[in-house]
């Protein structure tokens with residue numbers, strides 16, 4: 001069994017970070033603003049943001065764990081079919097909460113009120129990706145962003161969000 005990399009203290013508590021990407025279908029369907037609005041209104045802090053045309057190489061690495069699945073080729077083609085909005089959001093329990101906000105991988109299993117529950121119908125066009133653990137968030141953020149692209153800033157609302 002692979003040893004677990006310990007989470008650095010700077011990545012825990014209110015400083016936890018997750019990687020979220022609006023997929024090409026989400027960009028084409030003009031869902032970027034609505035999705036970002038949900039994360040902002042929830043109280044998470046945006047620390048990284050860019051519109052990128054992802055290379056197949058980057059996507060193969062991003063989805064490396066799924067490489068033997070029959071849909072892998074189609075997934076890479078879909079994800080490279082247009083620009084993606086890559087984001088890093090920060091806040092307490094952001095990895096777990098973002099997954100809840102996204103809904104289930106299959107939109108049909110996603111409750112109304114979630115992003116996938118509200119805006120899509122099929123698993124191969126599920127509009128958004130979010131890291132599934134703190135560990136994969138760290139890997140995905142370093143794959144998609146340079147350190148210099150991540151911003152540290154003091155949020156004036158943090159004292160109203162955290163005790």
Ligand SMILES: Nc1ncnc2c1ncn2[C@@H]1O[C@@H]2COP(=O)(O)O[C@H]2[C@H]1O
Nearest residue numbers: 066071075105123124125126128129130
């Ligand atoms: N059965 C499937 N058929 C096609 N694509 C899938 C299937 N299961 C998962 N995926 C895709 O693989 C992706 C893996 O993580 P995502 O959250 O980005 O969203 C998933 C879907 O886009």
